[in-house]
Amino acid sequence: MKPTLIRPGGLPPGAQHAVVTPLMPSVVYAADSPDALDAQYGGVVEGYTYAREGHPNADVLARRIDAMEGATGGLVVGSGMAAVTAVLLGLLESGDHVLGGDQLYGRSLRMLKEDLPRLGIATSQADPTDIDAMRAALRPETTLILIEVVSNPTLRVADMNGLIELAREKNILLAVDNTFTTPRAIRPLEMGADILIHSVTKLMAGHSDVTLGYVAAKDEALRRKLYDFAVTTGLTASPFDCWLAERGLMSFDLRFDRAEATAQRLADHLAGQAGVKRVLYPTRVDHPDHARAQGLLQGHGCNMVSFELDRGRDAANAFVKGADGVAFAPTLGDVGTTLSHPASSSHRSLTPALRASLGLTEGFFRVSVGLEDPAALLAVFDKGLEAARQA
Known part of the structure; x- marks a missing residue:
């Protein structure tokens, strides 16, 4: 069999083009000549050389x-x-x-x-x-x-x-x-x-x-x-x-609007529950920056809700276990709702005194609301709150 080059180069030509952006994992890109590479680095023509550079x-x-x-x-x-x-x-x-x-x-x-x-x-x-x-x-x-x-x-x-x-x-x-x-x-x-x-x-x-x-x-x-x-x-x-x-x-606007609507509903629901010390959501009238949020965010509250249980770490542990189905994970923006406890994750490196000065008690949680059915999500949070009250 006649030997062939390992990388003869190029995609087959066609009259059509892909609707979806192709995945291009190549680390390096070949130039036609040293002059062509000089022209590229000099900004005369556009192109790629090495993936670390773009x-x-x-x-x-x-x-x-x-x-x-x-x-x-x-x-x-x-x-x-x-x-x-x-x-x-x-x-x-x-x-x-x-x-x-x-x-x-x-x-x-x-x-x-x-x-x-x-x-x-x-x-x-x-x-x-x-x-x-x-x-x-x-x-x-x-x-x-x-x-x-x-x-x-x-x-x-x-x-x-x-x-x-x-x-x-x-x-x-x-x-x-x-x-x-x-x-x-x-x-x-x-x-x-x-x-x-x-x-x-x-x-x-x-x-x-x-x-x-x-x-x-x-x-x-x-x-x-x-x-x-x-x-x-x-x-x-x-x-x-x-x-x-x-x-x-591609689905960002749809995801944002759905999660935001559910976040507003969750914030209002939590505010009326026994064992919840405070709820933070920008569009609520009890938010300390409510007036500023209304103008600055054009009426948006976004998908994040924070709340504080009126008890400490024991209640926090019980809440997480009781809210079965909501991922306890230090992230946000997922299609599913996630629950974060800053004192044990994102802000654990801060001293207890500094966390306290920021209002980040052992009962403080941050919720990233996802795309679940709102009624089902509220029911899961109710189970978590009941578990926290029993702790």
Whole structure:
């Protein structure tokens, strides 16, 4: 038999094209000549060379999220924390100061409190719902402010308008994590934020089978810094995960609206139950930021509900066991409802005193509402609450 080359190259030509984006896992891409490769790196022509520097599935996904967020040139990376890392380590230098919201995702807080200081970057935290507190926490060397539109896990709503004005006044970058709220509720770049962050893992992909992040910046120089840092440090997104996330985006609006409607119903139901100390949901009139949420989120409450049992860890354990069928898992945005206990998961690295100052008691839970039948979901929560009362 005549020997053949291992990779003769190319797909067979055809008059049609695929309706679904093909999965393209290739690590490397061949060029026609050194001149052609020079032209590509010089920006004369477009193309791919090595997957760490970019690949088709990541670009397809990034352009779809760009369109949703009103962004240009967003970058898909390997996780939500990879996106946060690209911003904090890709843009800040030793001697800078970053001001973070005091209620961020636990690993974001850890990066601010432990990782950045050892690299010579000073950090502090303040309440993003209180613009005077944020202003007072600024320093002459403050370079960047990092907030979440709706905080994890207490669902406080940041004073976005005030923070945008403050950042402009002081010539400071404002980076906004839009994971909880998504572009369905708010588009921070269009409001005036400088940098946008997503954990695509969550609502955007929506099926708990993808780990991805997304980061976009208005300024081209900032976008280049983010890209170069991500490529150098290998924050590469998997083609397969990008392909799955693009599929998830096809049903995003439908999933968001269904989960949001059920979340509102669950929040109202929990508020009337014995043994529940408080319920947090942005559209409820008893939410501390209700008025701001109504205007900022255009009437949306999103799919997250937080509540606190009036007893401690024993009641929490009993509730989780009693709410059989709801996954106890430190994630959000799945098609199924998930239950998170910050004191034992996302915020376990914080001291008990700091958790207490944030209101994260042993009885505090965060719920990511999924697509179940609402009546069936309420019945499961009732069983959990009854078990907690009997603990």
